[in-house]
Amino acid sequence: VRLKFTIAYDGAGFAGWQSQAGGNTVQDLLEAAAGRIAGRPVAIHGSGRTDAGVHALGQSAHADVPTLRMGPRDWKRALNACLPAAIRVMRAERAAADFHARFDATGKIYRYHICTAEVLPPHAFRRAWHVPQPIDRARLDRALDLFVGRHDFTPFSANRGKPVDDPVREIRSITTARSGGLLRITFEGGGFLYKMVRMLTAAAVRVARGREEEDWIRALLAGGAGRSHHVAPADGLFLVRVLYR
Amino acid sequence: VRLKFTIAYDGAGFAGWQSQAGGNTVQDLLEAAAGRIAGRPVAIHGSGRTDAGVHALGQSAHADVPTLRMGPRDWKRALNACLPAAIRVMRAERAAADFHARFDATGKIYRYHICTAEVLPPHAFRRAWHVPQPIDRARLDRALDLFVGRHDFTPFSANRGKPVDDPVREIRSITTARSGGLLRITFEGGGFLYKMVRMLTAAAVRVARGREEEDWIRALLAGGAGRSHHVAPADGLFLVRVLYR
Numbered sequence: 425v426r427l428k429f430t431i432a433y434d435g436a437g438f439a440g441w442q443s444q445a446g447g448n449t450v451q452d453l454l455e456a457a458a459g460r461i462a463g464r465p466v467a468i469h470g471s472g473r474t475d476a477g478v479h480a481l482g483q484s485a486h487a488d489v490p491t492l493r494m495g496p497r498d499w500k501r502a503l504n505a506c507l508p509a510a511i512r513v514m515r516a517e518r519a520a521a522d523f524h525a526r527f528d529a530t531g532k533i534y535r536y537h538i539c540t541a542e543v544l545p546p547h548a549f550r551r552a553w554h555v556p557q558p559i560d561r562a563r564l565d566r567a568l569d570l571f572v573g574r575h576d577f578t579p580f581s582a583n584r585g586k587p588v589d590d591p592v593r594e595i596r597s598i599t600t601a602r603s604g605g606l607l608r609i610t611f612e613g614g615g616f617l618y619k620m621v622r623m624l625t626a627a628a629v630r631v632a633r634g635r636e637e638e639d640w641i642r643a644l645l646a647g648g649a650g651r652s653h654h655v656a657p658a659d660g661l662f663l664v665r666v667l668y669r
Numbered sequence: 670v671r672l673k674f675t676i677a678y679d680g681a682g683f684a685g686w687q688s689q690a691g692g693n694t695v696q697d698l699l700e701a702a703a704g705r706i707a708g709r710p711v712a713i714h715g716s717g718r719t720d721a722g723v724h725a726l727g728q729s730a731h732a733d734v735p736t737l738r739m740g741p742r743d744w745k746r747a748l749n750a751c752l753p754a755a756i757r758v759m760r761a762e763r764a765a766a767d768f769h770a771r772f773d774a775t776g777k778i779y780r781y782h783i784c785t786a787e788v789l790p791p792h793a794f795r796r797a798w799h800v801p802q803p804i805d806r807a808r809l810d811r812a813l814d815l816f817v818g819r820h821d822f823t824p825f826s827a828n829r830g831k832p833v834d835d836p837v838r839e840i841r842s843i844t845t846a847r848s849g850g851l852l853r854i855t856f857e858g859g860g861f862l863y864k865m866v867r868m869l870t871a872a873a874v875r876v877a878r879g880r881e882e883e884d885w886i887r888a889l890l891a892g893g894a895g896r897s898h899h900v901a902p903a904d905g906l907f908l909v910r911v912l913y914r
Contacts, residue, residue, distance in 0.1 A: 432790050432791050432792070433791050434791040434792055434794070479792070481790070481792075500788070504788060509789070509791065509794045509795075510791045510794065511791060512788050512789065512790060512791050513788070514788050514790070543745070543749060543757050543758070543759050544754070544757065545677050545726070545757060545759070546677050546678050546679040546754065546755045546756060546757050547677070547679055547724070547726075547796070549679070549754045549755065550754075551792070
């Protein structure tokens with residue numbers, strides 16, 4: 425049976441989503457838990473990677489599991505019983521036999537948290553980027569608006585080794601909200617390149633702090649002006665939701 | 670010079686506020702940091718204890734420190750540089766020579782977090798009490814209302830060894846708010862007995878879940894009916910603020 429899982433994790437203690445030799449990734453721990461329950465190896469296919477330190481409120485994944493007379497709800501409980509508290513299966517549901525968490529995704533929502541208080545409160549530690557300098561909200565919003573739409577986002581992405589087939593991505597909306605010293609930037613788009621959300625955030629914050637002008641972003645986006653070299657820390661990034669049709 | 674500090678901490682990793690032989694308390698770590706800066710022992714006097722696992726957004730404390738040509742702001746920076754990220758001095762200010770963090774306090778605000786979602790999100794782990802059963806909000810509010818006012822709260826407190834001189838406390842207000850699966854109960858009062866906020870919370874939740882009726886609380890509050898034996902976990906409790914005239 426194919427199941428679709430909605431997974432939340434506190435990224436602070438893990439080496440990212442993607443399985444790797446050193447272990448301690450979210451995928452490794454999920455596969456270990458599912459394998460222990462199934463009594464045979466189970467592959468967990470995520471909607472995409474998240475880097476070390478990045479959080480998820482709603483990562484998506486699918487897996488083919490033996491039923492063992494267990495419904496999706498039983499699988500959810502059994503997995504949570506085997507997982508550390510920093511990784512939780514928030515939902516499990518039956519999926520079509522050809523459902524694919526990565527290829528069927530039509531978009532993603534990411535949120536980036538910036539704490540602008542002079543002192544980073546302990547409860548925001550590893551859950552926000554600490555920028556204890558004034559951020560001009562109007563300048564931030566104008567800078568972020570430049571990214572909305574379809575662009576070749578290569579200048580705001582990091583190289584992952586092999587080149588990307590098509591680096592054009594569509595950002596459908598970027599919104600900002602502030603509450604109690606925390607600034608939240610929410611990105612919704614069809615897809616994102618490697619480190620793109622963190623690089624868009626870092627660039628917009630540079631403009632908001634007056635270190636660059638909007639034209640710097642315009643020139644980079646237009647192409648031929650190289651890449652931005654600024655990446656906001658992983659700590660502040662949350663994968664909120666993966667969208668499907 | 671006497672300084673007043675406003676201190677926040679993530680209680681998950683510490684053995685409470687109060688200094689103890691085993692160390693690893695918030696007071697121990699603050700005194701160690703202040704002592705290293707001052708070059709001699711510095712006593713930090715808190716407004717009161719918090720138990721292991723209890724959090725603070727605004728604990729208060731005072732200390733007499735050598736000036737070393739350092740203002741309160743410099744002391745704040747220096748202390749934060751020596752402390753783990755899970756303990757932060759949010760504010761430091763000059764206080765009167767006879768200011769006392771404990772004896773001058775006129776009240777405290779505590780908040781208790783309850784997560785009612787079926788699965789506890791990783792980001793609420795150790796920061797909320799997980800009650801994955803329906804909580805009747807109207808019943809909860811009515812039960813909590815019984816505690817407002819001046820009462821002998823002995824039946825809703827734990828014994829700390831020596832008896833309390835005067836177990837009468839005044840609760841000025843209790844309010845509840847819900848947002849996204851998290852229920853917050855805010856208590857404001859002149860003072861609280863040992864484990865009292867956690868015991869009031871546990872009792873009100875028992876009534877809200879239909880395991881007891883309001884009369885159970887009324888009888889206990891009236892005295893002569895013994896003590897409640899239910900204590901909500903430390904994880905969900907936050908000392909929000911200490912009030913001064």
